[in-house]
Amino acid sequence: MAIFFHILGHNIIPIFTLIVLGFILSKKFDLDIFSLSKLNFYLLVPAFIFVNLYTTAISLDMIKVLFCAIFILVSNDIIGRIIAKIRNYDVGLTNAFKNSIMFNNSGNIGLSLAVLVFSSAPFVVDGKTPYLTEAITAQIIILVFQNITTNTLGFYNAGKANLKAKDSIIKVLSMPSIYAIPAAFILKSIDFDFTETIIWPALEYLKNALVPIVLITLGVQLSKTKFDLKNTDVHISAFTRLIIGPILATLYIHILGFTGIVAQTVFIAYSVPTAVNTALIAVECDSCQDFASQAVMVSTLFSAVTLTLSIYVARVMFPI
Template sequence: MIQTVLSTLIEVVVPLSVPIIAGALIERFQRLDTKPLLTLYLYFLSPAIILDTLAHAKISFGDIYLTAAFTLLNLLFLWGTASGISRIMKFSAPDQAGLTLVSVLTNSANYGIPLVLLAFGQAGLDKASVYIIGQMLIINTLGVYFAARSHFSVKNAVKSVLSLPAIYAAVLALLLRGFNWHLPAELDKGISMAAGAYSPVVLAILGAQMMKVVRMPSLTGERSVFWTGMAVRMLLAPLLALGVLTLLGITGTLRFVLLILASMPVAVNSVILAERFSASPTFVSRCILWTTLGSFLVLPVLIALVSGE
């Protein structure tokens, strides 16, 4: 078991850490401006990898159905857990909103995609594509609702989703698959080349964002919400995901991939929502940092466990 964990750590986490460390060092010494890179990620690299993956993915409609069912059930369980704990602990409204963001929104895109690709290969990434698109939808709809229920607008949420190029890339990929169409070979090669640039760029952005969090002022006030958020995301989330997977009877590679993606650290996008709607952004930012660092140890153990099943 220890040998398997160490092997996973070396083969998966070490390669991932290279662009993350590079991004952190550039931010530390050069003050990396991530806004242009985020624009590149959102409007070019993200739709490119979604289109490239979905258009060529070897995934059945049964897998799509099971992934959608898992995504919804897991979301409901995590939401209920965060709400229940908040009431028991008597957290303030901003802390409750922050805890919900930390519990529900995972970094399945910019961290999960390269991790799954390294750990499970292209077959794993094929299985992961539907879940990742689902998370994009959740962040831009329910994520807004979780952050500020009083500010939530269905119209604005729909508008936010429709502004995501990745959604149109997914629709195009589904049309291509449904009608058995194919992009011209030269265009397809260009999209695949852009998709290949996705992982190093987004991981470097993640490293820079983590370094920015390190420079933030120390967490003030009640620390119980921070440790609660860490416990839910790092401990309860994998257990709840495992329970839902067992309930739905999901097995094989799809089971392994969904368990890993559901155990990802807190989504970087959650701090954007927290800052916009005053949902304890300092608490959310620190959970992003420490769950990401913790994932370097937790995820290799999970991957080793599922690989041994």
């Protein structure tokens, strides 16, 4: 029970506090959701991706984690298509549903959870955290991959509801995030320390602002959302993300031969709820906004319980 309340107090309650603050502010001042989404996608997200890519050392051993992320994304896409076919979703809901199960909250929940789990007992040895670096590196790879695909494929999926394929691609190409990726790798490859430039502190400020602003923005969107707690499609999304997600992760962990810390990290990383950005993308593309917002909220709410179980299961299944 101790770890349950630890996760609840250090991860879930702070997240919901920011969402509620956004909700209250929007009800009082009628904040503009479209301006907030522009702030996120044109400043905060690209800065977040660039800083993380530039500062994270990625070893060849961790390339397998990237392949795992790709395999799980493709598998979720297939599952989403099958469920959409069975449920007779239209194009808009099909792609909103796919986004809700393909893209998870690997940033403000996944990364902070990795730090919490692997810097506390039983992973502390003589006052040190020997497993933390390995766990964080694996989590960062998943995080960056999720951010890249959310802000490219996620936008393409959402745009297909109201745009032609060509216009959807143009929408993706207009997102600064995809240009932050090659920029980070180019700068990493040259003999120059970009962190010493005068622009670096500004980029770090933007990166650090992503989590609170995204959550506040979600609160604003929720204040404008019509809720239907009996929406079966939302509950199917949450079940697929929180239950089927870890099962898929287990499959690929065994296929790729992960063990110990990396296996635990991957398992926990794919047990987190739907990415907040999927709701913001729905707003930006004006596509199934209510479903996307509810999918984020319901999966985040249920994750308070399922994440606790996932951490326990990870330790039992993949001991160090």
